Amino acid sequence: MRLTAPRGREMAARWVLLGLLAACVTEAAKKDMLNVCMDAKHHKTKPGPEGELHNQCTPWKDNACCTANTSMEAHKDQSYLYSFNWNHCGGMKDKCKRHFIQDTCFYECSPNLGPWIVQTDTSWRRERIMDVPLCKEDCDQWWNDCQDSFTCKENWHKGWNWTTGSNQCPRGSECRPFKTVFPQPADLCEKLWSRSYKYTTESQGSGRCMQMWFSNTEVNPNVAVAEYYARLAGAPMPGPGAWLFLLAPALLALL
Template identity: 70%
Template sequence: QERTWQLGEMAVLGVVLGLLVACIAVAAKESVLNMCMDAKHHKTQPGPEGALHGQCTPWKDNACCTAQTSTEAHKDQSYLYSFNWHHCGVMPEKCRQHFIQDTCLYECSPNLGPWIHQHSSSWRRQRILHVPLCKEDCEQWWEDCKDARTCKENWHKSWNWTAGTNRCPRGSRCRPFWSVFPRPADLCEKIWSNSYKYTQEHRGGGRCIQMWFDPAHGNPNVAVAKYYAQNGADSSPVLWALLLPPALLAL
């Protein structure tokens, strides 16, 4: 009889734990729809920023960046990361605009939660990985930058920083983007260590993140984040680590 009671208690405990995990799963999915990553210049929580500058203004109603960050994002060499776009000669303006937009998306968007991962570095504890970019955004980025010049495929690492800004490493040479990145996918995926993923999904389809959008029609990335949070595709394991108690993670 005691064995029967123990089995019954275990069954009840299993049901309770199952319901608890289900509730936490729902909370986890909801939490990623409006969050800022733990990184160098991001706010702790997203919120309105009516004075966002230039290409960052689409996020003014709900942003993870401050107005000062948005202004610095437009400078050729800002205090944000001391990064110089013109390391191989002057970057064409139409190409530079894509990198500004890329910076605005990274710094300001509260809709990247499904792709946030834990990361250990001196300037951030989290990063984005495999964010699905819309086909048009990626291909236009490549088209407008194909004749710009660079000396590196991965811009996250291995620069010469002895002068306080990024310089080409010894032994490298400046080449056109089309030589360093033969395809749009090469540019979008490799330049920031797979932060982005090239997709065949189209703008407005609700399945890819748009770098460019008209805020007058709302932020299309809200629906995209919701879709991936609910379907779990490429979603981030960091959410469970943040939300589940250690005892449940061990089960």
């Protein structure tokens, strides 16, 4: 039996509206990806303002996944966060330690890591980041400032001796300069935390790489970068004008 014209228009409008609803759900999911906290040990469940973030964590004070207490602990040589000891091969130089504090603040506080969050299965977190594209300057300066400090391992995620309650070098290992453990900046950024980061040749301000740190007087440059990679991961997100264009036929069909 053939549908009458009004009935046919009504059915067509319903299909268009269903399509719009599905698209809205997809867009909402993408927005969640762009402002989200990892399911991990010290992360908040949702990002939000934290006016009292400490020292090198302050750039994220307007929208952070870390608490003020976490930001304080991130600056200690051996904090309760992970009982990790930066000085496992003697005192780490201050200019080198500064980058590890920035690394910790970036990991704990940034709400812009959604495109690189993956599932994991450990006792202390259910999600982690993988292959976050770091700007060339961040990796290069990290390596330059740490090359004469010492470590005994290239992968700091695993393989430590924890019998004392904090990480000690495993038996049989030797402390060597960073520049011999990590011959190139890419080795440091990519191997240190099991591919959490990816070395790129992109520069700060390009909109194609994440800055590990930025001034607390700047607009967060990583917001735009996360949006760019979220688009690469799926269909482009239409703007308000596109939604009105799609909605018009459905409204007209219901008249």
